[in-house]
Amino acid sequence: MAETSLQSQTQKQSGAANKFWRSIKESLGAWAYIAPAGLLMMFITFFPQVFQAWMAFTDYRITNLRFNIFNPETWEAFAPEMVGFENFIRVITSSLAIENYDFVRLLTFNIVWTISNVFFHVVLGVIIALALNAKTLYGRRIYRAIFVLPWAIPGLIIAFTWANMFDRRFGAINQLLGLVNEWFGWAINTDIRWLESAQPPIGGILSFLPLSFYAVLIANIWLGWPFMTVIATGALQSIPTELYEAAKIDGASGWQQLWKITVPLIRPAMIPAIMVGTIWTFNNFNVIYFITRGGPFGRTELLVTQAFKLVYEQRLYGVAAAFSIVVFIVLMILTLIQNQVTHATEAYYD
Amino acid sequence: MKTDAQMDYQAEHNRMIRRARLKKISSAIFTLLGYAVIIIIFITPFLYVIGNSVRNSQQIWANAYPISWRSFIPYEGLTLENYSQSLGIGDVAKGMSFDISRNLGISLLSSVAVVCLSLIFNTSAAYFFGRLRFPGKNYILIFVVATMMIPQQVVLVPLYIVADQIGLINSFWAMVVPWYASPFIVFLLTQFMADLPLEFDEAAIIDGANLWQILWRVVIPNTIPGLITVSLMEFQFIWNEFYWPLIAISDSKLFPVQVAVASQFTESGPNWGIVFAAMALASAPVILLFLFLQRYFYESVAMSGIKG
Numbered sequence: 001m002a003e004t005s006l007q008s009q010t011q012k013q014s015g016a017a018n019k020f021w022r023s024i025k026e027s028l029g030a031w032a033y034i035a036p037a038g039l040l041m042m043f044i045t046f047f048p049q050v051f052q053a054w055m056a057f058t059d060y061r062i063t064n065l066r067f068n069i070f071n072p073e074t075w076e077a078f079a080p081e082m083v084g085f086e087n088f089i090r091v092i093t094s095s096l097a098i099e100n101y102d103f104v105r106l107l108t109f110n111i112v113w114t115i116s117n118v119f120f121h122v123v124l125g126v127i128i129a130l131a132l133n134a135k136t137l138y139g140r141r142i143y144r145a146i147f148v149l150p151w152a153i154p155g156l157i158i159a160f161t162w163a164n165m166f167d168r169r170f171g172a173i174n175q176l177l178g179l180v181n182e183w184f185g186w187a188i189n190t191d192i193r194w195l196e197s198a199q200p201p202i203g204g205i206l207s208f209l210p211l212s213f214y215a216v217l218i219a220n221i222w223l224g225w226p227f228m229t230v231i232a233t234g235a236l237q238s239i240p241t242e243l244y245e246a247a248k249i250d251g252a253s254g255w256q257q258l259w260k261i262t263v264p265l266i267r268p269a270m271i272p273a274i275m276v277g278t279i280w281t282f283n284n285f286n287v288i289y290f291i292t293r294g295g296p297f298g299r300t301e302l303l304v305t306q307a308f309k310l311v312y313e314q315r316l317y318g319v320a321a322a323f324s325i326v327v328f329i330v331l332m333i334l335t336l337i338q339n340q341v342t343h344a345t346e347a348y349y350d
Numbered sequence: 351m352k353t354d355a356q357m358d359y360q361a362e363h364n365r366m367i368r369r370a371r372l373k374k375i376s377s378a379i380f381t382l383l384g385y386a387v388i389i390i391i392f393i394t395p396f397l398y399v400i401g402n403s404v405r406n407s408q409q410i411w412a413n414a415y416p417i418s419w420r421s422f423i424p425y426e427g428l429t430l431e432n433y434s435q436s437l438g439i440g441d442v443a444k445g446m447s448f449d450i451s452r453n454l455g456i457s458l459l460s461s462v463a464v465v466c467l468s469l470i471f472n473t474s475a476a477y478f479f480g481r482l483r484f485p486g487k488n489y490i491l492i493f494v495v496a497t498m499m500i501p502q503q504v505v506l507v508p509l510y511i512v513a514d515q516i517g518l519i520n521s522f523w524a525m526v527v528p529w530y531a532s533p534f535i536v537f538l539l540t541q542f543m544a545d546l547p548l549e550f551d552e553a554a555i556i557d558g559a560n561l562w563q564i565l566w567r568v569v570i571p572n573t574i575p576g577l578i579t580v581s582l583m584e585f586q587f588i589w590n591e592f593y594w595p596l597i598a599i600s601d602s603k604l605f606p607v608q609v610a611v612a613s614q615f616t617e618s619g620p621n622w623g624i625v626f627a628a629m630a631l632a633s634a635p636v637i638l639l640f641l642f643l644q645r646y647f648y649e650s651v652a653m654s655g656i657k658g
Contacts (some may be wrong), residue, residue: 033482034475046497132381156592161395311506313506320507
C-alpha cells in the first residue's frame with residue numbers, strides 16, 4: 001500500500017517535471033524579449049551591487065583602479081587587500097581621517113532634515129490644495145503649468161538660484177528684509193550670513209542646526225510643496241460633494257468636516273506620495289550640495305553628499321562602498337518603519 | 351396689485367440673491383488672490399533668471415542692488431547677446447568657454463538615445479512580464495522590483511568601477527549604456543500592459559499572429575499613452591542628470607549641459623548674463639516638453655507614487 005502511493009507520487013513528480021520542461025520549451029520564444037534588458041540589468045544593477053559588497057571589505061583606493069576583474073593579469077598586482085569589517089567600523093565610529101566627519105551627527109541631521117521637510121511639504125501642499133479647490137478652477141491650465149516647473153527645471157539650476165538669493169550682500173532675501181524695514185520702520189538685521197554663520201539661531205535641543213539649515217529648508221519647502229498639492233488636488237476632486245452636504249445637514253462644523261471627511265479620504269492618495277517624498281528628501285543631493293555645500297563645518301552634510309565626497313574628493317573607494325552599504329541599510333530600515341506606520345494607521349482608520 | 355406681505359417677501363428674496371451673488375464674487379476674488387500670491391512667490395526666482403538673461407552684466411548689477419521690481423522684470427536695454435554667446439554664435443564667444451551649444455547637443459543626443467533604446471528594450475521586457483507565459487516569471491519580476499528600490503546614489507561607486515573596466519568612462523556611451531534598461535520603467539510598462547484584456551492576444555492568436563505580431567499590432571497600439579509617459583520621465587531624468595556625468599565624464603568636451611553650466615561658476619567669478627542665459631537654455635527643452643505633454647506628465651506624477 002505504502003509502496004504504491006510512493007510510486008504514484010514519484011510518477012506525479014516526474015509528470016510535473018515533464019510538464020515544467022515542456023512549458024520551458026514552449027516559452028523559449030518569450031526569452032528573446034527579456035534577454036537584452038535582463039542582461040544589461042544583471043550587469044549594471046546586480047553585478048555592481050555584488051562588487052560593492054566585496055569592495056566594502058577591502059581597502060580599495062585610487063591605485064586599485066587599475067585592477068580589472070575581466071583581465072586576470074591585473075589581479076596579482078592591483079588587487080586591493082582584504083580588511084574585514086574595518087571600513088564599517090571606521091564609518092560608524094567616525095574614525096576616518098576626514099575633516100568634520102561624525103556619523104551620528106550625519107544620521108541625526110539627515111533624519112531631522114527629512115522629517116521637517118516632508119512635514120512642511122504635506123501640510124502646506126494640502127492647505128494650498130484646499131484653498132484652491134474651488135468648484136470652477138479659474139485658470140486651471142496656467143496653474144497646472146506652473147506647478148510643473150519644479151520637476152522640469154534641473155535641480156542644479158534651482159539650487160544655484162537659491163544660493164544666489166541667500167547671498168549676504170547682494171542676495172534677494174537680505175535686500176527684501178531691507179525693504180520691509182524701510183516700509184514699516186522696523187529694524188530687522190539685513191546683514192544675515194545665511195549660509196556661512198555657524199551660530200545656531202535656536203539654542204537648546206536644536207543647537208546642532210546652523211542657520212543654513214533653515215535657509216535650505218525654506219528653499220526645499222518652496223521646491224517640494226507643489227508635488228503634494230498636485231496629488232492632494234487630484235484626491236480632493238474625487239471626493240463626492242454629497243458627503244459634505246450630508247455632514248452640513250447633520251450640523252458638522254467646517255473643522256469637523258475637514259477631519260472626518262477630507263483627511264480620511266485623501267489619505268490613500270497621500271500615503272504613497274509621502275513615502276516617495278521621504279525617500280527623495282532623504283537623498284536630496286542637489287539642494288544641499290549646491291546651496292550649502294554641506295557647510296558650515298559639515299553641519300548640513302547629508303549621507304548622500306558625504307558619500308559623494310568620499311568618492312570624489314577623498315577617493316576612498318573601499319570606505320565609500322562600506323558607507324553606501326550603511327546608507328542602504330538605513331534606507332531599508334526607514335522604509336520598513338514607514339510601512340509599519342502606514343499599516344498601523346490604516347488599521348486604525350478601518 | 352401686490353400685498354405688503356408679498357412685497358416684503360420679494361424684497362427679502364432679492365436681498366438673498368444679492369447676498370449669494372456677493373458671496374460668490376468675494377470667494378472668486380479670494381481664490382484669484384490666492385493664486386496671485388502663490389504664483390508670485392513661486393515664479394519670482396524663475397523671473398530673476400529669465401529677466402537677467404536678457405541684460406548685459408553691467409545692467410544686471412545695476413538692477414540687482416538695491417532690489418526692486420526692476421531686478422526681476424527687464425524694461426530697457428534688452429539684448430539677446432547672452433544667448434548668442436552661450437550658443438557660440440558670433441566672435442566674442444570664440445575662444446572662451448561659454449559656448450554650451452556642443453553640450454546641449456550631447457545632452458539631447460544622449461537623452462534621445464536613452465529614450466529610443468529604452469523604448470525597444472524596456473517595452474519588450476515589459477511585454478514578457480505583462481503578456482507572455484513563462485514559468486517562474488513572477489519571481490523574476492519580484493527581483494526587478496527589488497532592484498528598483500535601491501537608490502541610484504548608493505551604487506555609483508561600483509557602477510563607476512564597472513563602467514571604467516569596460517571602457518565607458520569618459521566617453522559619450524557612459525551617459526547612455528547604464529540607463530537604457532531601467533527596472534522602474536519595465537515595472538511601469540508592465541502595469542500599463544497588464545491593464546489590457548488578454549482576450550485581445552487570444553483573438554490575435556486565433557487569427558494566426560505570432561508573438562512579434564501581437565506585440566506590434568495589438569499591445570503597442572494600445573499602450574501608447576503609457577509609452578509617452580515613460581519616455582517623458584526618461585528624457586527628463588537623463589536631461590537633468592547631474593551626479594553620474596559629473597563622476598563619469600572628465601573631458602569638458604563631453605560634458606552634458608548640466609555639468610557645463612555648473613562648470614561656468616568659475617573661481618574668478620562667473621559672467622552672470624551668460625550664466626543666466628545658459629541656465630534658461632538648459633531648462634527650456636524639458637519645460638517645453640512638459641507643457642505640451644501636460645496630460646502625460648500628470649499621469650507620470652501619479653505613477654511615481656508607485657515607486658517607493
